[in-house]
Amino acid sequence: MKITSIQCKPLTLKKAHQSSPSWLSETVIANPMSIYPRYYERRSSWTAPFQSMAVIVETDEGIQGLSHFDGGEPVQKIIELHFARLLIGEDPFDIERLWDQMFRASLPYGRKGLSMFAISAVDCALWDIVGKALQQPVYRLLGGATKVDMPVYETTNDRRDWDNHEFFGVKLAMPYGPIDGREGVQKNRDLVKECRERIGEKRDIMLDCYMAWDVEFTIRMIDAVEPYGVRWIEEALPPDDIRGYDKLANYxxxxxxxxxxxxxxxxxxxELIETGAISVLQPDVAWAGGLTETRRICALASAHSLKVVPHAGGLQAAALHLIKSQVNCPFVEWVRTWDIQNGRPPQRILGIPDPEYGRIAPSDEPGLGIQLNHEVLE
Structure with missing residues (x-):
């Protein structure tokens, strides 16, 4: 089997199916740009306008691999103008070598960011091809099932979601950061307190800080929310503040x-593991390097007895296959990104399941088990 072509396709919904913006992008949530008043109120005021796209890898045996990415035209150009030169004519089963060649070839401009978006998307599409060729779901190729399905926690600040006791936990997106001073600490604390009083003592609460805090503010928040049984504080510091995590390691x-x-x-x-501060690693399969690299991250974490909970794993077919196959991936994050009042918009990609009774599992169809929803796409 040989790869014959690689192309990217915009995942643009027809106008009749477009929905209102997400609470994640349109409400006050602490983020790296919160220190600037112009960008304080909503993420959509500064985030890149990159379009979601699919990558389609064709083979000479008619088997097609499908994946998707959020990096828009910049990632499309990396895939179609650069990686296609390395991949066309190659055997899609040679995933390890092809991953390494894409990584080495993109070193002059890559290693992180959009180049890794591109590698991740192509890598997941290759796993889709191999699964289809062998008539096996991808999780079986990654080592097989380590559990039947996985429990789910929901990331949401919408109080209407807190009453869904099928989810074992609630993750709150922290609205305030260092720019808000002591008042920000108190308002964050009050949100956590309200959530704990609403959901009771049996369910977990986690806090998502989206790279917005610094060491001093994080220490103040740890002290403020300790009485409310918070399980973890997530992404408190910008990713390159390794020394900051060193300082937090014993606090x-x-x-x-x-x-x-x-x-x-x-x-x-x-580098994050070596700080000794991190108990839970949260790579995003669509960003960190695809299934091939995230499986390596899981192995590295296992050697340090750490859990791995991939970011937004419940919204990604590839992540669900990985989580089912790895012993140290115990559960799944699920995020409702749409306005609950207006109802869920149609899915651009079919085959990614929603949680049922607080649990979720990947498709048992060959490959990743996904396909484009042509009925709703332009």
Whole structure:
């Protein structure tokens, strides 16, 4: 089997199916740009306008690999103008070598960021091809099932979601950061307190800080929320503040630290592990290097007895296959990104399941089990 072509396709919904913006992008949530008043109120005021796209890898045996990415035209150009030269004519089963060649070839401009988006997308599409060729779901190729399905926690600040006791936990996106001073600490604390009183003592609470805090503010927040049984504080610092995590290593007490969403490859996650501060690694399969590299991150974490909970794993077919196959991936994050009042918009890609009764599992169809929803796409 040989790869014959690689192309990218925009995942643009027809106008009739477009929905209102997400609470994640349109409400006050602490983020790296919060220190600037112009960008304080919503993420959409500064985030890159990159379009979601699919990557389609064709083979001479008619088997097609499918994956998707969020990097828009910049990532498309990397895939179609650069990586296609390395991949066309190659055997898609040679995933390890092809991953290494894409990584080495993109070193002059890559290692992190959009180049890794491109590698991740192509890598997942190759796993899709191999699974289809062998008539096996990808999780079986990654080592087989380590559990039947996985429990789910939901990331949401919408109080209407807190009452869904099928999810074992709630992760809150922290609205305030260092720019808000003591008042920000108190308002964050009050949100956590309200959530704990609402959901009771049996469910977990986690806090997502989206790279917005610094060491001093994080220490103040640890002290403020300790009475409310917070399980972990996530991505408190910018990803390159390794020394900051060194300082936090001995301060968390009963509250764990989690991070890795905006880190790339096993090399970046190795630096986080070496701080001794991190209990939960959170690589994003679509960013960190695809299934091939995230499986390596899981192995590295296992050697340090750490859990791996991939970022937004419940929204990604590839992540669900990885989580099912890895012993140290115990559960799944799921995020409702749409406005619950207006209902869920149609899915651009079919085959990614929603949680049922608080649990989720990947498709048992060959490959990743996904396909484009042509009925709703332009």
């Amino acid at each position: 968390t007490g009963a509250i764990a630290l989690a991070t890795g969403e905006h880190e790339y490859t096993r090399y970046g996650h190795r």
